[in-house]
Amino acid sequence: MALGKKVMTHPSRSLDEVIHQKNRLGILAVLAEADFVDFGYLKEVLDLTDGNLSRHLSVLEEQGLVSIKKTFEGRKPRTIVDATRRGRKALNEHLRAMQELINRVGVKEK
Amino acid sequence: MALGKKVMTHPSRSLDEVIHQKNRLGILAVLAEADFVDFGYLKEVLDLTDGNLSRHLSVLEEQGLVSIKKTFEGRKPRTIVDATRRGRKALNEHLRAMQELINRVGVKEK
Numbered sequence A, B: 001m002a003l004g005k006k007v008m009t010h011p012s013r014s015l016d017e018v019i020h021q022k023n024r025l026g027i028l029a030v031l032a033e034a035d036f037v038d039f040g041y042l043k044e045v046l047d048l049t050d051g052n053l054s055r056h057l058s059v060l061e062e063q064g065l066v067s068i069k070k071t072f073e074g075r076k077p078r079t080i081v082d083a084t085r086r087g088r089k090a091l092n093e094h095l096r097a098m099q100e101l102i103n104r105v106g107v108k109e110k
Helices: A022-032 A039-046 A050-061 A086-103 B020-031 B039-046 B050-062 B085-105
Strands: A066-073 A076-083 B066-073 B076-083
Touching: A022 A039, A022 A050, A022 A066, A022 A076, A022 A086, A022 B085, A039 A076, A039 B039, A050 A066, A066 B085, A076 A086, A086 B020, A086 B066, A086 B085, B020 B039, B020 B050, B020 B066, B020 B076, B039 B050, B039 B076, B050 B066
Parallel strands: none
Antiparallel strands: A066 A076, B066 B076
16 A cells, blocks of 8 residues: 555444443343343353443443343342343444454455 | 353453454554555544554554654655554454454344
């Protein structure tokens, strides 16, 4: 590429940082494969602390991307997390943007 | 997915946050398509301020992923940025991990 090449916007600019952050991307990706999951499962599969997972879930909940319900299984409290329709759509659009970037750069074999 | 499903690690965990951050990903992606670029080009194509771009370049330079050279074109100072071999390899590995995540979740048509 020449230094003076015409400047265009780059696909990375369309990445939404709410979703792009790796733990939130992980949460939405796990939820994309599930009807719902519990807090403990997310915590373990993504290797997060209680506080860290809670913080990321709050960000996603504030944006309407996940819903969080407190239930009981017998006497044991359980926190159930589900992606909203909006959350599933936003993840899909995000992965589409990432795919565009990957296709543009290309991935070389090892 | 059942709530009690066997817990496995998730591909999002292998994403390196130094590279995953959207502006740094953008920098490395632009450099993957170029031999080198100048500071002003990166700034414009990624829509960053001087301070923001400098900060992200410093992070990448500290990790040995880009090299930064100050030159002159006539009397005009110019900052030239290039990805190191390590930076190109790290981007490639990162995009490979993202592709794995995308393939796992799947991307639906609009």
